[in-house]
Amino acid sequence: MYDETTQRLLKLMKDTFGDHFKEYYDGDPDQIPTFNLPCLIVDQTNDETERGSWGEDDVTETVMIKAVYNKADDYSDNVDPLNLTSRKLRRIVGARNTATGDYEPDTIKYALRAMGTQGLTALATNLSVQYGLVPRLEGDVGILTQEAHVQFTIRYSVDVKPAP
Known part of the structure; x- marks a missing residue:
């Protein structure tokens, strides 16, 4: 059975993180209510097809x-200055075991590298990660989110059957 790439990756992320994220989105909704934060978004940004x-x-x-x-x-009085949102993001993307140096199993990099090929033909060799602040809307009010964007490619072949 064929599932869209984003749906397969959403399932992989849900299996990896469970209820750590309050919501999982297929595509960026732009407006995210604060009660759904933290959340995880899987979005396809490009498709190139060659014969x-x-x-x-x-x-x-x-x-x-x-x-x-x-x-x-990060703005509360009891926030740990050594565990701000940016550190939480870096850890969710690629925290490593302090003894072995391996990716921790509850990270995006581990999920993509160790389990990402399940049901996918080929996960590309490069992952690009960008961190930053993003102004978003919640209704008519602006909120500021801190985000990690992990970008990569997936390659596969599709049989093209001639028309009858």
Whole structure:
């Protein structure tokens, strides 16, 4: 059975993180209510299809996983200055075991590298991660989120059958 790439990756992220994230989105909703933060977004940003050999198309999809946290969480009186939102994001993306140096199993990098090929033909070799602050709307009010954007490509072939 065929599932869209974003749906397969959402399932992988839900299996990895469970209720750590309050909501999982297929596509960026732009407006995210604060009661749904932190959330995780899987979005396909590009699709390139080339004619391959032997009646196949070679498809390369560019996918972005966004971990989104409420920056306001850093503004409380009892916040730990050594565990601000930016550190939480870095850890959710690629925390490593202090003894072995391996990715921790509850990270995006671990999920993509260790389990990401389940049901996917080929996960590309490069992951690009960008961190930053993003102004978003919640209704008519602006909120500031701190986000990690993990971008990568997935490559696969599709059989093209001639028309009858």
